[in-house]
Amino acid sequence: xxxxxxxxxxxxxxxxxxxxxxxxxxxxxxxxxxxxxxxxxxxxxxxxxxxxxxxxxxxxxxxxxxxxxxxxxxxxxxxxxxxxxxxxxxxxxxxxxxxxxxxxxxxxxxxxx
Amino acid sequence: xxxxxxxxxxxxxxxxxxxxxxxxxxxxxxxxxxxxxxxxxxxxxxxxxxxxxxxxxxxxxxxxxxxxxxxxxxxxxxxxxxxxxxxxxxxxxxxxxxxxxxxxxxxxxxxxxxxxx
Numbered sequence: 001x002x003x004x005x006x007x008x009x010x011x012x013x014x015x016x017x018x019x020x021x022x023x024x025x026x027x028x029x030x031x032x033x034x035x036x037x038x039x040x041x042x043x044x045x046x047x048x049x050x051x052x053x054x055x056x057x058x059x060x061x062x063x064x065x066x067x068x069x070x071x072x073x074x075x076x077x078x079x080x081x082x083x084x085x086x087x088x089x090x091x092x093x094x095x096x097x098x099x100x101x102x103x104x105x106x107x108x109x110x111x112x113x
Numbered sequence: 114x115x116x117x118x119x120x121x122x123x124x125x126x127x128x129x130x131x132x133x134x135x136x137x138x139x140x141x142x143x144x145x146x147x148x149x150x151x152x153x154x155x156x157x158x159x160x161x162x163x164x165x166x167x168x169x170x171x172x173x174x175x176x177x178x179x180x181x182x183x184x185x186x187x188x189x190x191x192x193x194x195x196x197x198x199x200x201x202x203x204x205x206x207x208x209x210x211x212x213x214x215x216x217x218x219x220x221x222x223x224x225x226x227x228x229x230x
Contacts, residue, residue: 009153036221043117043204043221044156090155099144099208100169101219103155 002027006104019078023091033074034092086111117222125228131193134225138207148204
């Protein structure tokens, strides 16, 4: 069965610092991978997705993620954090025959001035 | 383009009462999803519709939860009777193409926060 593990339920960074949110997946076949962001009292918004094209995926708001098959990882990064990046981030996996998303437990990002 | 609409945004009920949530997907989106997001967890798929047919309801507790998508547009999710553990945010999402098609984005509504006392 497919699953994702997000290491660290809370991450705190200073404004301008590197953001690194970790995600490891478990899948018997090459999966599709996604990062979503959720702001307070809002639904989820897609940041980026990996669908077996380039392994380095660029998303919105300056975020990017790299698919590493050898490490079964899809970590999310941003070179310089902004106060507006404070939110909950979810990694998700789906198989290639359905649209069913399996979400991780989420990582709450705090950005300090 | 209008997003996915959900109502109500908040609902507080007593256990054993009934409750219904409504979702209006983005116009033209064939596939509609209902997710349950319990505090501190990621969303979990409850049911997936393509047009007005059910694609996947394997995670739906059918003894108390029901959902329908009449005419392949709006959808309602009902809980009857509610339990304390049903307290969660219920998210509706829609996507343009049917399952198995090109990978496409699911667009999420703001959710309905349910509190069962």
